[in-house]
Amino acid sequence: SAVISQKPSRDICQRGTSLTIQCQVDSQVTMMFWYRQQPGQSLTLIATANQGSEATYESGFVIDKFPISRPNLTFSTLTVSNMSPEDSSIYLCSASMRQGMGEQYFGPGTRLTVT
Amino acid sequence: GQNIDQPTEMTATEGAIVQINCTYQTSGFNGLFWYQQHAGEAPTFLSYNVLDGLEEKGRFSSFLSRSKGYSYLLLKELQMKDSASYLCAVRKGGGTALIFGKGTTLSVSS
Numbered sequence: 024s025a026v027i028s029q030k031p032s033r034d035i036c037q038r039g040t041s042l043t044i045q046c047q048v049d050s051q052v053t054m055m056f057w058y059r060q061q062p063g064q065s066l067t068l069i070a071t072a073n074q075g076s077e078a079t080y081e082s083g084f085v086i087d088k089f090p091i092s093r094p095n096l097t098f099s100t101l102t103v104s105n106m107s108p109e110d111s112s113i114y115l116c117s118a119s120m121r122q123g124m125g126e127q128y129f130g131p132g133t134r135l136t137v138t
Numbered sequence: 139g140q141n142i143d144q145p146t147e148m149t150a151t152e153g154a155i156v157q158i159n160c161t162y163q164t165s166g167f168n169g170l171f172w173y174q175q176h177a178g179e180a181p182t183f184l185s186y187n188v189l190d191g192l193e194e195k196g197r198f199s200s201f202l203s204r205s206k207g208y209s210y211l212l213l214k215e216l217q218m219k220d221s222a223s224y225l226c227a228v229r230k231g232g233g234t235a236l237i238f239g240k241g242t243t244l245s246v247s248s
Contacts, residue, residue, distance in 0.1 A: 056235040065225060066181070066238040115180060117235070127171065127229075127236050129180040 025050050025118050027130035035136045036106055043102045044133045046116030051096040056117040057089075060132070066115065072099040106137045140164040142239035144226050149245045150216050158211045158242045160226035168232050172200050172211045173225040175241070181225055184211065213244075221246045 026049040036042050046055070055072040070078040070091055078091035093099040103110050116130040141163045150156040162170070169188040173181035187193055187202035187209060199212040213220055223243050227236035 054233060054235070065241045066227075068235050068237065071235055126183050126186060128183065129173075131180045 024126070025052055025120060025128045027116055027118055027128055029114075029116050029130040029133050031133060032131065033134040033136075035138060038107055038137060040106055041102055041104045042106065042135060043100050044114055044116070046099045046101070046130055048097045048118050050120075052118040052120050053096075054119045054127075055093055055099045056119075056127075057091060057099070057101045058115040058117060058129075060113040060115060062112075069101070069114075072101075103135065106135075108137045111135060111137045140228075140230070140237055142226055142228055142237065144224075144239045144242045146240065147243045147245070149247065152216055152218060152246060152248050154216050155212065155214050156216060156244065158213070158224050158226075158244070160209045160211070160239060162207050162209070162226070162228050162239075164228050164230050164237065166230035166234075167204060167228065168234070169229040170200075170202050170209045171227040171229065171236055172198075172209075173227065175223045175225060177222075184224075216246050218246050218248065220244065 028047045030045045057069040058066040060066050068081050069084045070080040072078050072091050072093040074093045090102045113132045113134050115132045119127040144160045171186050172184040174184050175181040185200035187200050192201045197214045202209045223241040225241045226239040229236050
């Protein structure tokens with residue numbers, strides 16, 4: 024299994040600013056992902072964080088708004104840029120092992136409120 | 139396209155058995171997952187089916203029929219702490235992320 028930590032756990036930000044969320048996994052994992060969960064909703068995949076290369080974004084999400092880094096096998100960051108109240112959500116980091124064929128684990132999430 | 143459907147809400151009483159169904163239509167299939175999520179917490183892994191049949195793990199069991207695009211999560215001997223959202227998710231291919239359904243909110247009453 025993998026234990027995933029995220030920082031910050033929550034934040035309140037002003038419109039137009041940016042926030043970078045950090046994700047640390049306690050073991051080397053093959054795949055890392057970022058999800059968004061809006062209030063009362065299920066999880067929506069933002070992107071797959073690829074080590075050493077550009078992230079792969081899902082439809083509706085773009086790199087300029089959600090730049091992602093993954094410099095090594097255990098760490099990734101997601102930046103929410105030029106925030107608006109619609110970006111208020113929980114952002115979850117996720118990871119899977121065994122070449123992405125096994126279980127997928129989740130971090131505790133970052134609760135973001137944009138005012 | 140892809141579609142993962144599950145009921146929005148279910149209610150049950152302590153000690154009972156409840157079955158949460160999930161149907162899926164995806165462009166690929168490499169496993170079906172069930173997660174439990176309590177309010178304000180991250181999803182926690184419950185079960186994973188990649189082959190047809192029943193997987194049992196304590197009070198929880200999960201069933202998969204790939205030909206029917208159908209799975210269910212069976213919860214036995216319900217407890218109040220089982221009140222949570224239950225998320226069905228599909229992995230479309232090896233090394234790809236899970237795609238989630240909208241989740242089923244289960245309320246267990248005494």
